[in-house]
Amino acid sequence: xxxxxxxxxxxxxxxxxxxxxxxxxxxxxxxxxxxxxxxxxxxxxxxxxxxxxxxxxxxxxxxxxxxxxxxxxxxxxxxxxxxxxxxxxxxxxxxxxxxxxxxxxxxxxxxxxxxxxxxxxxxxxxxxxxxxxxxxxxxxxxxxxxxxxxxxxxxxxxxxxxxxxxxxxxxxxxxxxxxxxxxxxxxxxxx
Amino acid sequence: xxxxxxxxxxxxxxxxxxxxxxxxxxxxxxxxxxxxxxxxxxxxxxxxxxxxxxxxxxxxxxxxxxxxxxxxxxxxxxxxxxxxxxxxxxxxxxxxxxxxxxxxxxxxxxxxxxxxxxxxxxxxxxxxxxxxxxxxxxxxxxxxxxxxxxxxxxxxxxxxxxxxxxxxxxxxxxxxxxxxxxxxxxxxxxx
DNA sequence: CGTCCTCTTAACACCTGGTGCTAATCTAAG
DNA sequence: CTTAGATTAGCACCAGGTGTTAAGAGGACG
Numbered sequence: 001x002x003x004x005x006x007x008x009x010x011x012x013x014x015x016x017x018x019x020x021x022x023x024x025x026x027x028x029x030x031x032x033x034x035x036x037x038x039x040x041x042x043x044x045x046x047x048x049x050x051x052x053x054x055x056x057x058x059x060x061x062x063x064x065x066x067x068x069x070x071x072x073x074x075x076x077x078x079x080x081x082x083x084x085x086x087x088x089x090x091x092x093x094x095x096x097x098x099x100x101x102x103x104x105x106x107x108x109x110x111x112x113x114x115x116x117x118x119x120x121x122x123x124x125x126x127x128x129x130x131x132x133x134x135x136x137x138x139x140x141x142x143x144x145x146x147x148x149x150x151x152x153x154x155x156x157x158x159x160x161x162x163x164x165x166x167x168x169x170x171x172x173x174x175x176x177x178x179x180x181x182x183x184x185x186x187x188x189x190x191x
Numbered sequence: 192x193x194x195x196x197x198x199x200x201x202x203x204x205x206x207x208x209x210x211x212x213x214x215x216x217x218x219x220x221x222x223x224x225x226x227x228x229x230x231x232x233x234x235x236x237x238x239x240x241x242x243x244x245x246x247x248x249x250x251x252x253x254x255x256x257x258x259x260x261x262x263x264x265x266x267x268x269x270x271x272x273x274x275x276x277x278x279x280x281x282x283x284x285x286x287x288x289x290x291x292x293x294x295x296x297x298x299x300x301x302x303x304x305x306x307x308x309x310x311x312x313x314x315x316x317x318x319x320x321x322x323x324x325x326x327x328x329x330x331x332x333x334x335x336x337x338x339x340x341x342x343x344x345x346x347x348x349x350x351x352x353x354x355x356x357x358x359x360x361x362x363x364x365x366x367x368x369x370x371x372x373x374x375x376x377x378x379x380x381x382x
Numbered sequence: 383c384g385t386c387c388t389c390t391t392a393a394c395a396c397c398t399g400g401t402g403c404t405a406a407t408c409t410a411a412g
Numbered sequence: 413c414t415t416a417g418a419t420t421a422g423c424a425c426c427a428g429g430t431g432t433t434a435a436g437a438g439g440a441c442g
Contacts, residue, residue, distance in 0.1 A: 067258025112325035113308035134303035
Protein backbone atom coordinates (compact mmCIF):
# COMPACT_ATOMS: atom_id res chain seq x y z
CA UNK A 1 0.00 0.00 0.00
CA UNK A 2 1.20 3.51 -0.73
CA UNK A 3 1.67 4.73 2.82
CA UNK A 4 3.81 7.67 1.76
CA UNK A 5 0.90 9.13 -0.12
CA UNK A 6 -1.09 11.89 1.39
CA UNK A 7 -4.25 10.63 2.87
CA UNK A 8 -6.58 12.56 0.57
CA UNK A 9 -4.69 11.56 -2.58
CA UNK A 10 -4.74 7.95 -1.49
CA UNK A 11 -8.49 8.06 -1.10
CA UNK A 12 -8.91 9.63 -4.50
CA UNK A 13 -6.78 7.01 -6.16
CA UNK A 14 -8.73 4.29 -4.43
CA UNK A 15 -11.97 5.77 -5.69
CA UNK A 16 -10.67 5.67 -9.25
CA UNK A 17 -9.50 2.09 -8.80
CA UNK A 18 -12.82 1.16 -7.31
CA UNK A 19 -14.77 2.55 -10.25
CA UNK A 20 -12.47 0.76 -12.65
CA UNK A 21 -12.77 -2.56 -10.80
CA UNK A 22 -16.54 -2.39 -10.61
CA UNK A 23 -16.86 -1.43 -14.27
CA UNK A 24 -14.53 -4.27 -15.27
CA UNK A 25 -16.44 -6.82 -13.22
CA UNK A 26 -19.80 -5.85 -11.77
CA UNK A 27 -19.98 -9.20 -9.97
CA UNK A 28 -17.28 -8.34 -7.40
CA UNK A 29 -18.51 -8.21 -3.80
CA UNK A 30 -17.40 -5.72 -1.17
CA UNK A 31 -15.26 -8.44 0.44
CA UNK A 32 -13.33 -9.01 -2.77
CA UNK A 33 -13.00 -5.31 -3.49
CA UNK A 34 -11.72 -4.73 0.04
CA UNK A 35 -8.98 -7.31 -0.27
CA UNK A 36 -8.03 -6.14 -3.77
CA UNK A 37 -7.68 -2.55 -2.61
CA UNK A 38 -6.13 -3.41 0.72
CA UNK A 39 -8.71 -1.72 2.89
CA UNK A 40 -11.52 -2.88 5.12
CA UNK A 41 -14.99 -3.79 3.95
CA UNK A 42 -16.39 -0.77 5.79
CA UNK A 43 -14.21 1.57 3.81
CA UNK A 44 -15.47 0.06 0.59
CA UNK A 45 -19.00 0.59 1.74
CA UNK A 46 -18.32 4.25 2.50
CA UNK A 47 -16.56 4.66 -0.84
CA UNK A 48 -19.50 3.14 -2.70
CA UNK A 49 -21.80 5.47 -0.85
CA UNK A 50 -19.75 8.51 -1.83
CA UNK A 51 -19.49 7.39 -5.44
CA UNK A 52 -23.08 6.28 -5.72
CA UNK A 53 -22.14 2.73 -6.66
CA UNK A 54 -24.89 0.23 -5.80
CA UNK A 55 -24.14 -3.08 -4.08
CA UNK A 56 -23.07 -6.20 -5.93
CA UNK A 57 -26.51 -7.81 -5.99
CA UNK A 58 -28.07 -4.73 -7.52
CA UNK A 59 -25.27 -4.55 -10.06
CA UNK A 60 -25.80 -8.18 -11.03
CA UNK A 61 -29.54 -7.68 -11.20
CA UNK A 62 -29.02 -4.72 -13.49
CA UNK A 63 -26.79 -6.63 -15.88
CA UNK A 64 -29.31 -9.46 -15.95
CA UNK A 65 -32.23 -7.07 -16.43
CA UNK A 66 -30.51 -5.32 -19.35
CA UNK A 67 -29.60 -8.56 -21.03
CA UNK A 68 -33.04 -9.99 -20.49
CA UNK A 69 -34.79 -7.03 -22.06
CA UNK A 70 -32.34 -6.96 -24.94
CA UNK A 71 -32.64 -10.64 -25.73
CA UNK A 72 -36.38 -10.30 -25.54
CA UNK A 73 -36.47 -7.43 -27.97
CA UNK A 74 -34.31 -9.14 -30.55
CA UNK A 75 -35.84 -12.50 -30.04
CA UNK A 76 -39.41 -12.30 -29.02
CA UNK A 77 -40.88 -9.53 -31.01
CA UNK A 78 -42.45 -10.75 -34.18
CA UNK A 79 -41.57 -7.56 -35.97
CA UNK A 80 -38.06 -6.16 -35.90
CA UNK A 81 -38.56 -2.49 -35.11
CA UNK A 82 -41.74 -0.88 -33.94
CA UNK A 83 -44.91 -1.59 -35.86
CA UNK A 84 -46.54 1.78 -36.39
CA UNK A 85 -49.34 0.97 -38.75
CA UNK A 86 -50.82 -2.22 -40.12
CA UNK A 87 -53.59 -2.88 -42.59
CA UNK A 88 -53.65 -6.63 -42.93
CA UNK A 89 -53.29 -7.76 -46.50
CA UNK A 90 -52.55 -4.25 -47.70
CA UNK A 91 -49.76 -2.26 -46.15
CA UNK A 92 -47.67 -1.83 -43.02
CA UNK A 93 -45.16 0.58 -41.57
CA UNK A 94 -42.44 0.12 -38.98
CA UNK A 95 -39.69 2.23 -37.48
CA UNK A 96 -36.29 1.26 -36.11
CA UNK A 97 -33.36 3.35 -34.98
CA UNK A 98 -29.98 1.92 -35.85
CA UNK A 99 -27.84 1.22 -32.79
CA UNK A 100 -24.14 0.60 -32.43
CA UNK A 101 -24.52 -3.15 -32.07
CA UNK A 102 -26.01 -3.38 -35.53
CA UNK A 103 -22.92 -1.87 -37.08
CA UNK A 104 -19.92 -3.42 -38.71
CA UNK A 105 -16.97 -3.12 -36.37
CA UNK A 106 -15.40 0.34 -36.36
CA UNK A 107 -17.09 1.56 -39.53
CA UNK A 108 -20.44 2.68 -38.12
CA UNK A 109 -22.19 1.22 -41.14
CA UNK A 110 -25.21 -0.93 -40.35
CA UNK A 111 -24.90 -4.50 -41.55
CA UNK A 112 -27.24 -5.50 -44.32
CA UNK A 113 -29.02 -8.30 -42.58
CA UNK A 114 -30.52 -5.90 -40.06
CA UNK A 115 -32.27 -4.09 -42.88
CA UNK A 116 -33.29 -7.42 -44.32
CA UNK A 117 -34.66 -8.52 -40.97
CA UNK A 118 -36.67 -5.35 -40.58
CA UNK A 119 -38.08 -5.65 -44.09
CA UNK A 120 -38.68 -9.39 -43.90
CA UNK A 121 -40.51 -9.28 -40.60
CA UNK A 122 -42.69 -6.46 -41.87
CA UNK A 123 -43.44 -8.35 -45.08
CA UNK A 124 -44.48 -11.39 -43.05
CA UNK A 125 -46.57 -9.29 -40.68
CA UNK A 126 -48.56 -7.61 -43.42
CA UNK A 127 -49.77 -10.88 -44.89
CA UNK A 128 -53.24 -11.77 -43.67
CA UNK A 129 -52.64 -15.32 -42.45
CA UNK A 130 -52.12 -17.17 -39.17
CA UNK A 131 -48.60 -18.12 -40.18
CA UNK A 132 -46.65 -16.77 -43.11
CA UNK A 133 -43.23 -17.76 -44.39
CA UNK A 134 -40.88 -16.05 -46.78
CA UNK A 135 -40.28 -18.06 -49.93
CA UNK A 136 -37.89 -15.82 -51.79
CA UNK A 137 -36.69 -12.27 -51.90
CA UNK A 138 -34.77 -9.87 -54.05
CA UNK A 139 -33.26 -6.94 -52.23
CA UNK A 140 -31.10 -3.92 -52.94
CA UNK A 141 -29.06 -1.99 -50.40
CA UNK A 142 -29.22 1.41 -51.99
CA UNK A 143 -27.42 3.59 -49.47
CA UNK A 144 -25.42 2.99 -46.34
CA UNK A 145 -27.21 3.34 -43.05
CA UNK A 146 -25.28 4.62 -40.05
CA UNK A 147 -25.59 4.35 -36.31
CA UNK A 148 -28.31 6.69 -35.10
CA UNK A 149 -30.25 6.73 -38.36
CA UNK A 150 -33.97 6.35 -37.95
CA UNK A 151 -35.21 3.82 -40.48
CA UNK A 152 -38.78 3.81 -41.66
CA UNK A 153 -39.98 0.72 -43.50
CA UNK A 154 -43.07 0.59 -45.68
CA UNK A 155 -44.51 -2.65 -46.96
CA UNK A 156 -47.19 -2.98 -49.61
CA UNK A 157 -48.86 -6.16 -50.80
CA UNK A 158 -48.81 -5.89 -54.59
CA UNK A 159 -50.18 -9.23 -55.64
CA UNK A 160 -51.97 -12.23 -54.21
CA UNK A 161 -52.34 -15.48 -56.07
CA UNK A 162 -53.48 -18.34 -53.92
CA UNK A 163 -51.21 -18.57 -50.92
CA UNK A 164 -48.49 -16.54 -52.59
CA UNK A 165 -48.28 -12.88 -51.63
CA UNK A 166 -45.91 -10.48 -53.28
CA UNK A 167 -44.82 -7.74 -50.90
CA UNK A 168 -42.76 -4.68 -51.78
CA UNK A 169 -40.77 -3.15 -48.98
CA UNK A 170 -38.84 0.09 -48.98
CA UNK A 171 -36.79 1.50 -46.12
CA UNK A 172 -36.02 5.19 -45.91
CA UNK A 173 -33.82 7.33 -43.71
CA UNK A 174 -35.30 10.79 -43.92
CA UNK A 175 -36.05 11.33 -47.58
CA UNK A 176 -33.40 8.87 -48.79
CA UNK A 177 -34.32 5.42 -49.85
CA UNK A 178 -31.74 3.06 -48.36
CA UNK A 179 -33.24 -0.33 -49.13
CA UNK A 180 -35.80 -1.85 -51.47
CA UNK A 181 -36.96 -5.42 -51.64
CA UNK A 182 -39.54 -7.69 -53.16
CA UNK A 183 -40.65 -10.58 -50.99
CA UNK A 184 -42.65 -13.63 -51.95
CA UNK A 185 -44.46 -14.62 -48.78
CA UNK A 186 -46.54 -17.77 -48.45
CA UNK A 187 -49.50 -18.14 -46.15
CA UNK A 188 -49.54 -21.39 -44.20
CA UNK A 189 -52.10 -22.93 -41.88
CA UNK A 190 -50.43 -26.09 -40.61
CA UNK A 191 -47.07 -25.74 -38.89
CA UNK B 192 -57.16 -23.71 -5.42
CA UNK B 193 -58.29 -26.92 -7.12
CA UNK B 194 -59.18 -28.86 -3.98
CA UNK B 195 -61.13 -31.48 -5.90
CA UNK B 196 -57.99 -32.52 -7.67
CA UNK B 197 -56.13 -35.55 -6.53
CA UNK B 198 -53.16 -34.61 -4.47
CA UNK B 199 -50.59 -36.09 -6.80
CA UNK B 200 -52.11 -34.50 -9.89
CA UNK B 201 -52.22 -31.16 -8.13
CA UNK B 202 -48.56 -31.41 -7.31
CA UNK B 203 -47.72 -32.32 -10.87
CA UNK B 204 -49.66 -29.41 -12.24
CA UNK B 205 -47.94 -27.09 -9.80
CA UNK B 206 -44.56 -28.38 -10.92
CA UNK B 207 -45.45 -27.60 -14.52
CA UNK B 208 -46.68 -24.15 -13.55
CA UNK B 209 -43.55 -23.57 -11.53
CA UNK B 210 -41.28 -24.42 -14.43
CA UNK B 211 -43.31 -22.19 -16.70
CA UNK B 212 -43.23 -19.28 -14.27
CA UNK B 213 -39.51 -19.53 -13.66
CA UNK B 214 -38.76 -19.82 -17.37
CA UNK B 215 -40.97 -16.84 -18.11
CA UNK B 216 -39.34 -14.72 -15.43
CA UNK B 217 -36.16 -15.97 -13.75
CA UNK B 218 -36.24 -13.02 -11.36
CA UNK B 219 -39.21 -14.30 -9.35
CA UNK B 220 -38.44 -15.10 -5.69
CA UNK B 221 -39.84 -18.00 -3.71
CA UNK B 222 -42.17 -15.60 -1.90
CA UNK B 223 -43.70 -14.43 -5.16
CA UNK B 224 -43.90 -17.93 -6.58
CA UNK B 225 -45.60 -19.13 -3.40
CA UNK B 226 -48.31 -16.50 -3.56
CA UNK B 227 -48.81 -16.98 -7.30
CA UNK B 228 -49.27 -20.72 -6.88
CA UNK B 229 -51.23 -20.46 -3.65
CA UNK B 230 -48.90 -22.59 -1.54
CA UNK B 231 -46.38 -21.89 1.19
CA UNK B 232 -42.81 -20.82 0.63
CA UNK B 233 -41.63 -24.15 2.04
CA UNK B 234 -43.54 -26.04 -0.61
CA UNK B 235 -41.91 -23.97 -3.31
CA UNK B 236 -38.52 -24.77 -1.84
CA UNK B 237 -39.27 -28.49 -1.86
CA UNK B 238 -40.59 -28.25 -5.42
CA UNK B 239 -37.47 -26.44 -6.60
CA UNK B 240 -35.38 -29.13 -4.94
CA UNK B 241 -37.28 -31.89 -6.70
CA UNK B 242 -37.12 -30.12 -10.03
CA UNK B 243 -33.52 -29.04 -9.67
CA UNK B 244 -34.36 -25.36 -10.05
CA UNK B 245 -31.77 -23.11 -8.41
CA UNK B 246 -32.72 -20.16 -6.22
CA UNK B 247 -33.61 -16.73 -7.59
CA UNK B 248 -30.23 -15.16 -6.93
CA UNK B 249 -28.45 -17.94 -8.79
CA UNK B 250 -30.91 -17.63 -11.65
CA UNK B 251 -30.31 -13.90 -11.88
CA UNK B 252 -26.56 -14.42 -11.70
CA UNK B 253 -26.79 -16.93 -14.50
CA UNK B 254 -28.72 -14.59 -16.76
CA UNK B 255 -26.19 -11.85 -16.04
CA UNK B 256 -23.24 -14.18 -16.59
CA UNK B 257 -24.59 -15.40 -19.91
CA UNK B 258 -25.17 -11.90 -21.14
CA UNK B 259 -21.89 -10.61 -19.85
CA UNK B 260 -19.67 -13.19 -21.40
CA UNK B 261 -21.00 -14.61 -24.60
CA UNK B 262 -23.39 -12.24 -26.20
CA UNK B 263 -24.64 -14.35 -28.99
CA UNK B 264 -27.75 -13.07 -30.82
CA UNK B 265 -27.76 -11.51 -34.20
CA UNK B 266 -25.68 -8.58 -33.30
CA UNK B 267 -22.24 -8.96 -31.94
CA UNK B 268 -20.21 -11.35 -33.96
CA UNK B 269 -18.84 -10.50 -37.36
CA UNK B 270 -19.98 -13.80 -38.80
CA UNK B 271 -23.31 -15.24 -37.77
CA UNK B 272 -22.58 -18.83 -36.90
CA UNK B 273 -19.17 -20.38 -36.55
CA UNK B 274 -16.69 -19.77 -39.31
CA UNK B 275 -15.24 -23.18 -40.12
CA UNK B 276 -13.23 -22.54 -43.22
CA UNK B 277 -12.22 -19.45 -45.12
CA UNK B 278 -10.27 -18.95 -48.31
CA UNK B 279 -10.35 -15.23 -48.89
CA UNK B 280 -11.73 -14.31 -52.28
CA UNK B 281 -12.73 -17.88 -53.00
CA UNK B 282 -14.95 -19.76 -50.59
CA UNK B 283 -16.06 -19.99 -46.98
CA UNK B 284 -18.04 -22.28 -44.75
CA UNK B 285 -19.92 -21.67 -41.54
CA UNK B 286 -22.11 -23.68 -39.20
CA UNK B 287 -25.01 -22.61 -37.00
CA UNK B 288 -27.48 -24.61 -34.96
CA UNK B 289 -30.99 -23.19 -34.94
CA UNK B 290 -32.19 -22.29 -31.46
CA UNK B 291 -35.65 -21.59 -30.12
CA UNK B 292 -35.14 -17.83 -30.12
CA UNK B 293 -34.74 -17.84 -33.87
CA UNK B 294 -38.13 -19.43 -34.39
CA UNK B 295 -41.47 -17.96 -35.19
CA UNK B 296 -43.67 -18.10 -32.10
CA UNK B 297 -45.23 -21.52 -31.50
CA UNK B 298 -44.40 -22.93 -34.91
CA UNK B 299 -40.79 -23.98 -34.41
CA UNK B 300 -39.92 -22.72 -37.88
CA UNK B 301 -36.85 -20.54 -38.10
CA UNK B 302 -37.53 -17.05 -39.36
CA UNK B 303 -36.06 -16.23 -42.74
CA UNK B 304 -33.87 -13.36 -41.73
CA UNK B 305 -31.72 -15.60 -39.59
CA UNK B 306 -30.82 -17.60 -42.66
CA UNK B 307 -30.27 -14.38 -44.55
CA UNK B 308 -28.03 -13.08 -41.77
CA UNK B 309 -25.96 -16.26 -41.78
CA UNK B 310 -25.58 -16.17 -45.57
CA UNK B 311 -24.99 -12.44 -45.76
CA UNK B 312 -22.31 -12.36 -43.11
CA UNK B 313 -20.53 -15.27 -44.78
CA UNK B 314 -20.74 -13.57 -48.15
CA UNK B 315 -19.21 -10.43 -46.70
CA UNK B 316 -16.51 -12.40 -44.89
CA UNK B 317 -15.37 -14.26 -47.98
CA UNK B 318 -14.64 -11.10 -49.94
CA UNK B 319 -10.99 -10.17 -49.81
CA UNK B 320 -11.24 -6.56 -48.66
CA UNK B 321 -10.83 -4.52 -45.50
CA UNK B 322 -14.48 -3.57 -45.54
CA UNK B 323 -17.18 -5.09 -47.71
CA UNK B 324 -20.82 -4.17 -48.03
CA UNK B 325 -23.74 -5.98 -49.56
CA UNK B 326 -25.25 -4.14 -52.53
CA UNK B 327 -28.03 -6.48 -53.49
CA UNK B 328 -29.17 -10.02 -53.04
CA UNK B 329 -31.61 -12.52 -54.42
CA UNK B 330 -32.51 -15.32 -52.07
CA UNK B 331 -34.74 -18.36 -51.97
CA UNK B 332 -35.97 -20.11 -48.84
CA UNK B 333 -36.24 -23.62 -50.21
CA UNK B 334 -37.22 -25.62 -47.16
CA UNK B 335 -38.29 -24.82 -43.63
CA UNK B 336 -35.65 -24.99 -40.97
CA UNK B 337 -36.66 -26.08 -37.48
CA UNK B 338 -35.33 -25.58 -34.00
CA UNK B 339 -32.36 -27.88 -33.46
CA UNK B 340 -31.40 -28.13 -37.12
CA UNK B 341 -27.71 -27.77 -37.81
CA UNK B 342 -27.25 -25.41 -40.72
CA UNK B 343 -24.15 -25.48 -42.87
CA UNK B 344 -23.55 -22.51 -45.14
CA UNK B 345 -21.20 -22.53 -48.11
CA UNK B 346 -20.21 -19.39 -49.92
CA UNK B 347 -18.38 -19.24 -53.24
CA UNK B 348 -17.15 -16.15 -55.06
CA UNK B 349 -18.28 -16.66 -58.64
CA UNK B 350 -17.29 -13.40 -60.26
CA UNK B 351 -15.20 -10.33 -59.57
CA UNK B 352 -15.39 -7.20 -61.65
CA UNK B 353 -13.73 -4.22 -60.09
CA UNK B 354 -15.03 -3.82 -56.59
CA UNK B 355 -18.11 -5.88 -57.29
CA UNK B 356 -18.01 -9.48 -56.10
CA UNK B 357 -20.73 -11.97 -56.85
CA UNK B 358 -21.06 -14.55 -54.10
CA UNK B 359 -23.27 -17.64 -54.17
CA UNK B 360 -24.35 -18.99 -50.82
CA UNK B 361 -26.19 -22.21 -50.10
CA UNK B 362 -27.33 -23.42 -46.70
CA UNK B 363 -27.96 -27.08 -46.05
CA UNK B 364 -29.45 -29.07 -43.21
CA UNK B 365 -28.06 -32.55 -43.62
CA UNK B 366 -28.35 -33.29 -47.33
CA UNK B 367 -31.26 -30.91 -47.89
CA UNK B 368 -30.72 -27.53 -49.37
CA UNK B 369 -32.79 -25.06 -47.34
CA UNK B 370 -31.59 -21.74 -48.71
CA UNK B 371 -29.82 -20.39 -51.77
CA UNK B 372 -28.79 -16.85 -52.45
CA UNK B 373 -26.77 -14.69 -54.77
CA UNK B 374 -25.12 -11.67 -53.19
CA UNK B 375 -23.50 -8.71 -54.85
CA UNK B 376 -20.88 -7.55 -52.40
CA UNK B 377 -18.81 -4.40 -52.86
CA UNK B 378 -15.34 -3.94 -51.50
CA UNK B 379 -14.77 -0.56 -49.84
CA UNK B 380 -11.69 1.08 -48.42
CA UNK B 381 -12.94 4.28 -46.87
CA UNK B 382 -15.78 4.01 -44.37
C1' DC C 383 2.40 22.29 21.45
C1' DG C 384 -2.52 21.00 21.54
C1' DT C 385 -6.77 20.71 19.07
C1' DC C 386 -9.76 19.73 15.39
C1' DC C 387 -11.23 17.37 11.29
C1' DT C 388 -11.09 13.75 8.04
C1' DC C 389 -10.24 9.04 7.12
C1' DT C 390 -10.48 4.44 8.54
C1' DT C 391 -11.85 0.54 11.08
C1' DA C 392 -14.81 -1.87 14.21
C1' DA C 393 -19.06 -3.64 16.46
C1' DC C 394 -23.97 -4.34 16.68
C1' DA C 395 -28.63 -4.95 15.09
C1' DC C 396 -31.23 -5.57 11.12
C1' DC C 397 -32.67 -6.87 6.12
C1' DT C 398 -33.56 -10.20 1.98
C1' DG C 399 -33.61 -14.46 0.01
C1' DG C 400 -32.20 -18.11 0.63
C1' DT C 401 -30.37 -23.53 3.04
C1' DG C 402 -30.86 -27.62 6.25
C1' DC C 403 -33.16 -29.82 9.65
C1' DT C 404 -36.98 -31.43 12.64
C1' DA C 405 -41.67 -31.80 13.55
C1' DA C 406 -46.65 -31.51 13.15
C1' DT C 407 -50.82 -32.05 10.18
C1' DC C 408 -53.61 -33.75 6.79
C1' DT C 409 -55.11 -36.58 3.11
C1' DA C 410 -55.50 -40.30 0.02
C1' DA C 411 -54.44 -44.80 -1.12
C1' DG C 412 -53.49 -49.63 0.19
C1' DC D 413 -57.51 -48.60 9.84
C1' DT D 414 -52.88 -47.74 9.01
C1' DT D 415 -49.40 -45.75 6.55
C1' DA D 416 -46.86 -43.11 3.13
C1' DG D 417 -46.70 -38.90 0.76
C1' DA D 418 -47.71 -33.90 0.67
C1' DT D 419 -47.85 -29.70 3.00
C1' DT D 420 -46.82 -26.35 6.39
C1' DA D 421 -44.26 -24.47 10.28
C1' DG D 422 -40.38 -23.17 13.27
C1' DC D 423 -35.57 -22.79 14.22
C1' DA D 424 -30.72 -21.85 13.40
C1' DC D 425 -27.72 -20.53 9.94
C1' DC D 426 -25.60 -18.28 5.58
C1' DA D 427 -24.10 -14.40 2.15
C1' DG D 428 -24.05 -9.85 1.15
C1' DG D 429 -25.56 -6.35 2.18
C1' DT D 430 -27.74 -1.43 5.24
C1' DG D 431 -27.69 2.03 9.12
C1' DT D 432 -25.80 3.51 13.19
C1' DT D 433 -22.61 4.54 16.78
C1' DA D 434 -18.02 4.66 18.39
C1' DA D 435 -13.16 4.62 18.64
C1' DG D 436 -8.30 5.24 16.88
C1' DA D 437 -4.95 7.29 13.29
C1' DG D 438 -3.14 10.90 10.77
C1' DG D 439 -2.51 15.27 9.17
C1' DA D 440 -3.35 20.52 9.15
C1' DC D 441 -3.17 24.67 11.48
C1' DG D 442 -3.40 28.39 14.94
